[in-house]
Amino acid sequence: MARGETGSRRVVADGGTDPDPDSSPDAVRSAGEAAAELRERYDELSRLESRIADLGRDRVEAAADAYRRAHRVLDQYEEDAVGTGDFGSYVQFEGEFANAVDVDDDTPAADAFAAADEAVDKRRLSESDFAAAREALEPAGDYVELLSDRDDAVDEYRRARKVATDARRALADRLEELREIADMADADLDADVSRLREPIEGYNDAVREGFREFYSSESARDVLDFLERADATPFVDADLPPADLREYVDEHPAGEEPIPTLLEYADYSNSKLEHYVDDVGALRTAVAVHRTFLDRIDAEPLTLDWPPAPGDELAYEIDELIPLVSRIAADETVAELRSIRDLARSEEYERLRRAAVVRDALDDEGLALIASGEIDDRVAETERTLALVDDVLAETER
Secondary structure: OOOOOOOOEEEEEEEOOOOOOOOOOOHHHHHHHHHHHHHHHHHHHHHHHHHHHHHHHHHHHHHHHHHEEEEEEEEHHHHHEEEOOOOHHEEEEEEEEHHHHOOOOOOOOHHHHHHHHHHOOOOOOOOHHHHHHHHHHHHHHHHHHHHHHHHHHHHHHHHHHHHHHHHHHHHHHHHHHHHHHHHHHOOOOOOHHHHHHEEEEHHHHHHHHHHHHHOOOOOOOHHHHHHHHHHHHOOOOOOOOOHHHHHHHHOOHHHHHOOHHHHHOOOOHHHHOOOOOOOHHHHHHHHHHHHHHHOOOOOOOOOOOOOOOOOHHHHHHHHHHHHHHHHHHHHHHHHHHHHHHHHHHHOOOOHHHHHHHHHHHHHHHHHHHHOOOHHHHHHHHHHHHHHHOOOOOOOOOO
């Protein structure tokens, strides 16, 4: 019947809840660099698209398409159309190449296509003629390269935008963590939290020991009765026994035995077990089936959380615990519980508790940010960088 802990999220100065690689101390720098890279990639893409737009997208694509077609024809027919090769291939090459380089006069590098056509406009072709045609086409290749550069720039822009978006998300997380740290700056880090920790730890150790003795020596019936009584109190969250186990313990003599004895019985052979219990099958059905539940019964619902609850809440919790703890622990343990209640009602309790909460929530670097007074500057720097990244993301959206 383990009791849930407070579950406070530990905020660490190196970037988040334990541990988050996306929220490192470099989150500000990484986001700034990512925004700068995105801006560069956006500007480069814009420059290339502006150049293409100035030339005319359709005209540039027409030049690139003609360049590719011309090279495909050259590659396809060079071997068969040179020298005294296949005359049919020669004729077919001439027709297809003429069509490939037939572009409008206003097509960029139109002169290059005309020069390439002239280079192979002969009755007999040699390898040098094909080489001359390729050389003549080179100016048109610039437009193929321009479109390729544009495509690469699109890819680089998209990658840079994803990196910047991810960095922005990490930076926002980092800012949230820094703000959480800043919200804790009111804590008195010089407060002696051991004045709270030591009595609470001492009580928790003592009540665990007392419950172990109770669990081992008292009857299963009494232990299950205790669990039900504990669970009836608002601040104690005990796991209730399964109905069939409760029924067996109440109705069979074996229920007067301690739980460890019942668990030991469950390991006996049937012939041996007949000497100890009145109904072998009932014990196996009720005890063996619920071994996990019985093994997990412990004192955790009776322990106090760390960091502790606010003073009024803790005092009320202890008021509920005292009758239960008096049943299973020594008088000294109950006395220690009362002394903690007195401390919870004192004027200094909230100062000690606040320091305990902050020390538990932060690691050494987070505490250092508060102690040094740097936390507000760190928050402001992160806010500025986040605003910058947001501006870049907005200005470079496509």
